[in-house]
Amino acid sequence: MPKIKLNGKEVEVAPGKTVLQACVDNGAFVPHYCWHPGLSPAGNCRMCLVKVSNSRKLEASCMYPCSDNLEVTTEGPEVAKGRQDVLEFMLINHPLDCPICDKAGECDLQDYTYAYRGGVSRFRDKKVIKHTKDLGPNVRIWGSRCIACTRCVRFCEEVAGTGELCLVNRGDHSVVDVFPTIPIDNPVSLNVVDLCPVGALIDRNFLYQARVWFARETESVCASCARGCNVKITALDNRIKRMVPRVNADVNTWWMCDEGRLNTRYLADDRRLTASKGSARDLDAAARKGNFGIVLSTYQTIEEMWLVKRLAEAWKAPVGFLTLTRGERKKFGGLVIEPDKTPNRRFAEKLFGELKPVPAGCKGLFVLNGIPELEGPPELMAAANGAEFLAVSDLRKGPLVEKAQVVLPACAWAEKDGTFMNVDGRVQRIRKAIEPPAAVRAEVAWLQEALGTEPLSAEGVFLQAAKEVPALAGLDYGKLGNQGAASNGH
Amino acid sequence: MTNYNIGSLFKGMFRTFQHLVGKKATLEYPEEKYIPRKGYRGEHRLKKDEQGRMKCVACFMCATACPAECIRIVAGPSPWPDRDKIPVSFEIDLLKCIYCGMCEEACPCDAIELTPTFTQIATTREEKIYDLQKLMNR
Numbered sequence: 001m002p003k004i005k006l007n008g009k010e011v012e013v014a015p016g017k018t019v020l021q022a023c024v025d026n027g028a029f030v031p032h033y034c035w036h037p038g039l040s041p042a043g044n045c046r047m048c049l050v051k052v053s054n055s056r057k058l059e060a061s062c063m064y065p066c067s068d069n070l071e072v073t074t075e076g077p078e079v080a081k082g083r084q085d086v087l088e089f090m091l092i093n094h095p096l097d098c099p100i101c102d103k104a105g106e107c108d109l110q111d112y113t114y115a116y117r118g119g120v121s122r123f124r125d126k127k128v129i130k131h132t133k134d135l136g137p138n139v140r141i142w143g144s145r146c147i148a149c150t151r152c153v154r155f156c157e158e159v160a161g162t163g164e165l166c167l168v169n170r171g172d173h174s175v176v177d178v179f180p181t182i183p184i185d186n187p188v189s190l191n192v193v194d195l196c197p198v199g200a201l202i203d204r205n206f207l208y209q210a211r212v213w214f215a216r217e218t219e220s221v222c223a224s225c226a227r228g229c230n231v232k233i234t235a236l237d238n239r240i241k242r243m244v245p246r247v248n249a250d251v252n253t254w255w256m257c258d259e260g261r262l263n264t265r266y267l268a269d270d271r272r273l274t275a276s277k278g279s280a281r282d283l284d285a286a287a288r289k290g291n292f293g294i295v296l297s298t299y300q301t302i303e304e305m306w307l308v309k310r311l312a313e314a315w316k317a318p319v320g321f322l323t324l325t326r327g328e329r330k331k332f333g334g335l336v337i338e339p340d341k342t343p344n345r346r347f348a349e350k351l352f353g354e355l356k357p358v359p360a361g362c363k364g365l366f367v368l369n370g371i372p373e374l375e376g377p378p379e380l381m382a383a384a385n386g387a388e389f390l391a392v393s394d395l396r397k398g399p400l401v402e403k404a405q406v407v408l409p410a411c412a413w414a415e416k417d418g419t420f421m422n423v424d425g426r427v428q429r430i431r432k433a434i435e436p437p438a439a440v441r442a443e444v445a446w447l448q449e450a451l452g453t454e455p456l457s458a459e460g461v462f463l464q465a466a467k468e469v470p471a472l473a474g475l476d477y478g479k480l481g482n483q484g485a486a487s488n489g490h
Numbered sequence: 491m492t493n494y495n496i497g498s499l500f501k502g503m504f505r506t507f508q509h510l511v512g513k514k515a516t517l518e519y520p521e522e523k524y525i526p527r528k529g530y531r532g533e534h535r536l537k538k539d540e541q542g543r544m545k546c547v548a549c550f551m552c553a554t555a556c557p558a559e560c561i562r563i564v565a566g567p568s569p570w571p572d573r574d575k576i577p578v579s580f581e582i583d584l585l586k587c588i589y590c591g592m593c594e595e596a597c598p599c600d601a602i603e604l605t606p607t608f609t610q611i612a613t614t615r616e617e618k619i620y621d622l623q624k625l626m627n628r
Contacts, residue, residue, distance in 0.1 A: 099549030099598050100575045132574075208565040208575055211550045 004070040005053075019061035019072055020048050028074045031083060031112045033197040034149035035062040038254040038333065039158060045090075045149045047112070049082040050074050058082040084116045091121060093128045093172055094198070095144045103199030105212040109147065130175045135165070136184035138204050138258060139192060143175040146200035152176055152192035159255065159333035162186045176200065188332045190258045194244055203242060205262060210236040218433035219246060219482045221420055223299065223413040224260035226340040228422030230483070231256060233414055233433040240264040240414055240434060248483050251426060253334025266372040267412050267434070271396045274437040278406035280450035283391045286364050286406070287315040293362030293387075295380060297322040298342035298355075299370035300443065301418030301430065302472070303458050305344065305351055306465040307447040308368065314451065317366075320358035321348060322380065324371050338423055342371060343413070347421035350471045350487075364389035367400060368443070370410050376400045393443065409440045416442045417458040419480065421487060427475060428484030524608075531589045531604040534582055534620065535628035543570065544626060545601035548577040552593035552602055560586035561593060580622040585615060 001012050004019075006028055013022045018041065023030045033045035043063035050061045053071035058079065061072070073079065091113065098104040130143030148167060153176060156165045164184040168177045178184055184192070193203045215236040222229040222243065229252035231243045243264065245256035266272075286292075294317045296308050312319050324341040331337075348355060358379045359365075365387040367380065375398040376384070384390055384400055391406035401407055415436040421427050436442075448455050456464070459477045466472040473488045517524055526532070537545045548565035566578040593602050605628060612618045 097574075099551055100547050100573075208548070208567065211554070213554065214550070 002066050002068045002070070004066050004068075004072055006072050007074060013066045017066050019050060019052065019059070019064040019066055019070070022066050023050070023061060023072070023074055028072075030061055030074050031108070031115075032062060033108060033147060034151060036151055036154075036195060036254075039151060039154045039195075042150055042154065045147065046086045047083060047090075049079060049086065051076065051079055080116060083112070087113055087117050088122070090147050091117070092123045093144065094147065095127065097145075101142075101145065101199040102202050102207060102209075102212075103145075103196070107199060108197040128172050130173070131177070134183075134204065135176075135178050135201075136189055138190050138262075139184055140202050140204050140207065141176060142200050142202065143177075145198050146175050147198055148174045148176070149197060150176075151195040151197070152201055155192055155195055156184065156186070159191070159335075160186045160188050161332070164189075165192070187257050187259065187330060187337060188255055188335065190261055191245070191255045206242045209241045210234065215241060216433075218414075218431050220414065220430045220433060221343070221422075221428045221484075222256060222260040223343040223420065223430070224263045224341060225257075226338040226343060226345055226423040227252065227336055228343055228420055228426065228428050228484075229256040229260060229335070230428070231260075235414075235434045238434045240267060246482070249334075250424075250486075251422065251428070251484070255333065255335040257332075257335065257337050259337070263372070264414070266395060267414060269396060271398075272437060273394055273397050273401060273407070273409040274440060276408050276439065277404070278391070278408075280408065280446040283366060283406050283408075284450045284452070286389045286391070287311075287317065287366065289364065290316075291363040292317040293359035293365050293383070294319045295322060295358050295365065295367040295369070295383070296320070296348070297369045297371045297374070298324075298340075298345040298348050299372075299413070300344060300368060301413075301416070301458070302344065302347050302421060302427070302465065303418050303461040304368070304443045304447060305348060306469065307444060307451060307461060309351055310451055311447065318359040318362075319352055319356065320383075321352075321355040322358070322367075322369055322371060322374060322377070323355065324374055340423065341373075343420040343422070346423055346425055347427075347471070350421070350425075351469060358383050360386070362387055364391075366391045367393065367404075368410075369394045369400075370413075372396070372412070408443075408446055409437070411436045411440055411442050415440075416444075418444070419458075419462060419477075421471070422484075425471070425487045426484045427472065427480055427487050429477060429480045429482070526606040526608060530606045530608070531591045533584065533605050533607040533610060533628065534587075534593070534625060535603055535605050536580065536622070536625040537601050537603055538626065544576065544622075545599050546577050546580065547573055547599055547601070548575050548580075549598060551596040551598060555592040555596035557590060557592060558586045558588045560584070577622060580625060582620045582625065584610065584618045584620060 011026050030048050032048040034042045041062045043060045048061045049058040051073040052059050132142050134140050153165045157163045164178050193201045215234045218233045220233050222231045230246040230248040234241045243261050292315050325339050326341050327339050360383050390404045392401050392404040393408040393410045395410050414433045417432050418430050444458050466475050471487045539545050553561040560583040562581040563577050564579040568576040
């Protein structure tokens with residue numbers, strides 16, 4: 001293990017690591033654009049210059065290997081001057097359109113310019129204007145803003161494996177582009193927008209939607225497949241504007257898929273169910289008459305499933321399941337897109353054993369369907385037609401809701417607190433990012449009303465469940481934190 | 491000896507006499523029109539360029555600088571090739587506004603301006619929320 005001296009402090013580094021990696025691991029700040037922990041180093045932005053004892057000039061730390069007794073200095077006037085000069089070159093062709101650039105406020109070039117440059121340009125020539133165009137259905141490029149760090153190009157080659165993007169032209173004319181007739185249209189294409197350290201690549205769905213400093217970010221988990229990628233939800237005026245991945249080495253590494261990212265439109269759907277009919281107490285009264293069945297979707301949270309299980313025991317009702325499977329398992333680097341398009345199937349299996357189909361021939365039926373794209377599959381419709389009493393909780397209006405005697409509108413996953421268990425058995429928290437429509441209550445509230453127990457928050461219900469469900473033993477919201485925790489017995 | 495302060499007394503009498511014959515400070519409003527001083531901060535307006543288009547590029551700098559949070563902008567893509575972004579809607583709630591002029595100072599395009607108009611007549615709260623058309627046609 002080579003030992004290096006980092007800013008005068010001796011640290012041990014794993015063999016084969018670069019100086020930048022050692023700096024990042026030991027908390028020494030080194031600005032960088034082209035280096036990304038999930039991609040191969042390229043060494044072309046030159047922003048990560050540091051002073052090393054082996055060399056008379058400053059070295060790009062992302063490509064410099066750690067050798068024994070190497071002395072590394074990441075601060076000081078010489079290093080600052082080096083970074084300043086690199087920035088000056090970058091800003092030669094970078095337009096001053098921060099006020100209308102969507103990246104402003106979270107832009108690395110803006111931050112480092114603010115930190116290292118005096119704010120005066122010595123460049124007196126004409127700037128090179130490059131193309132502004134759509135590279136694909138979701139990605140748009142402002143070429144003039146591009147600093148040619150090639151993060152996006154490397155992502156398409158190394159992680160997506162499709163290689164749509166390339167760097168065209170030479171010198172200060174070089175810019176990212178696609179080949180004619182081949183747009184960037186892979187299932188993980190929007191990660192290039194997060195990777196872009198400047199505002200060159202922009203998400204077309206987020207374009208001009210919000211200035212990031214006005215928006216509120218909530219750490220949550222994506223509900224669009226069983227993987228449960230860790231995300232940050234950006235919301236403004238009670239609307240979800242975008243979702244970006246959070247780093248979680250055990251779940252999604254740095255990436256997430258486009259489908260999950262864009263699957264938020266149903267939250268503001270015109271057909272959103274907002275009015276309730278009857279109450280949870282009516283449901284309980286009807287269920288106690290006997291011959292009652294429950295249909296539960298695997299989109300519900302752990303807390304809700306556990307409450308439903310207690311209801312099922314009280315009512316002696318069989319529980320059938322609604323699930324959704326589409327496509328096949330796809331792997332992109334550290335990211336896996338699951339065919340199971342519901343977030344909590346794993347916990348349903350742990351709690352109820354093998355998932356049974358919709359119970360047929362029941363006199364009364366209670367349907368808890370939180371799957372946004374599922375509206376009454378045929379077997380459910382048949383069971384509902386045969387039932388005398390029907391209670392439905394759903395996100396959107398549909399044929400099932402029209403038939404129901406009791407309607408309890410559902411909260412979408414971004415509108416409530418709770419937990420999901422992902423395909424690997426990892427329990428992760430979802431947090432309320434936006435308010436549900438007025439008069440829509442969280443499921444845990446009215447499920448406890450139906451049970452007739454003391455109303456607890458989602459956290460309280462989880463603590464109760466953790467006492468009785470072996471898979472959750474010893475867990476609480478504090479232990480889950482923002483990265484989740486592996487469930488017991490996994 | 492008693493000090494009568496004769497000097498100060500005459501000075502005061504002179505000032506009183508001066509105001510008696512000098513220019514009157516009272517304005518017979520509304521018969522007489524009040525002309526505010528230069529730089530008076532009244533109602534806002536959005537400026538137009540030479541072609542009559544709005545100058546605003548919806549950068550939200552005014553909304554960011556506004557201490558009263560009375561500016562509400564919705565941005566959209568521009569139909570003109572010389573710019574990327576324009577406001578689809580631009581609303582200023584003059585009931586919230588404190589007329590500090592920070593929006594004018596923050597604007598990078600010199601698009602928003604506080605005019606000397608200080609009279610505002612409105613019978614409802616909605617009328618005091620000025621929209622894009624109203625702000626442009628001032």
